[in-house]
Amino acid sequence: xxxxxxxxxxxxxxxxxxxxxxxxxxxxxxxxxxxxxxxxxxxxxxxxxxxxxxxxxxxxxxxxxxxxxxxxxxxxxxxxxxxxxxxxxxxxxxxxxxxxxxxxxxxxxxxxxxxxxxxxxxxxxxxxxxxxxxxxxxxxxxxxxxxxxxxxxxxxxxxxxxxxxxxxxxxxxxxxxxxxxxxxxxxxxxxxxxxxxxxxxxxxxxxxxxxxxxxxxxxxxxx
Numbered sequence: 368x369x370x371x372x373x374x375x376x377x378x379x380x381x382x383x384x385x386x387x388x389x390x391x392x393x394x395x396x397x398x399x400x401x402x403x404x405x406x407x408x409x410x411x412x413x414x415x416x417x418x419x420x421x422x423x424x425x426x427x428x429x430x431x432x433x434x435x436x437x438x439x440x441x442x443x444x445x446x447x448x449x450x451x452x453x454x455x456x457x458x459x460x461x462x463x464x465x466x467x468x469x470x471x472x473x474x475x476x477x478x479x480x481x482x483x484x485x486x487x488x489x490x491x492x493x494x495x496x497x498x499x500x501x502x503x504x505x506x507x508x509x510x511x512x513x514x515x516x517x518x519x520x521x522x523x524x525x526x527x528x529x530x531x532x533x534x535x536x537x538x539x540x541x542x543x544x545x546x547x548x549x550x551x552x553x554x555x556x557x558x559x560x561x562x563x564x565x566x567x568x569x570x571x572x573x574x575x576x577x578x579x580x581x582x583x584x585x586x587x588x589x590x
Contacts, residue, residue: 443501443544450502453493454541454549460490461539497541505540505551507533517542519550523557530558 463486467475472483494504505517511533513520517540518533526534533553540551 444546446500446502447543447546447548450497450500450541450543451548453497457490457493457497458538460486460493464490500543502541502543502548505542507536507540507551507553509533509535513553513555517547517550518553520555521552523555525558525560526554526556527559528556530556532556 464483467483471479475483497503507518509526509532510528513531513533519540521537524534528534532555534556535554536551537554538552541548
């Protein structure tokens, strides 16, 4: 019986073939890694969901606070436009009462007295109505510090008050809630006139007594 020659083994295939048990080890390692990842995945998902929930709750709380603030502002400042239009009425009533001197009041007849009393009553009722809706009158006094948020400086003149303080109030202001509805128009003191004594500083326009200068002449006025 003739034996055929067996072909030689391919060395290259033998080198690439995995060693016994090597493929099983790699498969086991991959399975262990997948099992470990499967164990950690729920915790990561839970942490992500918790973060999303906290963010949603925070956004909901911020939205609720904004809504409450908007409702409060709408309630407090709903009459802003109407109140601003009524300021001219209040100013005219005040000017009408200020135009009547004390001597005219003392010598007024019954008709004029009744008219003045009616105007005063109307002014008080208007002020009370505005105040009920959160509108308050600003009446600074000479010597008060200047507040840029509440006062509008119309001029600066020499005055006995400290420099930068209010020297004269030209027009009262009004606030509604925490907002300025109309700033009070004031004149700011530039300090006593240079070289003038205390009595001269108290004279109208800061003019030294007996100087002959007209009121307002030569004053350093800054609009």
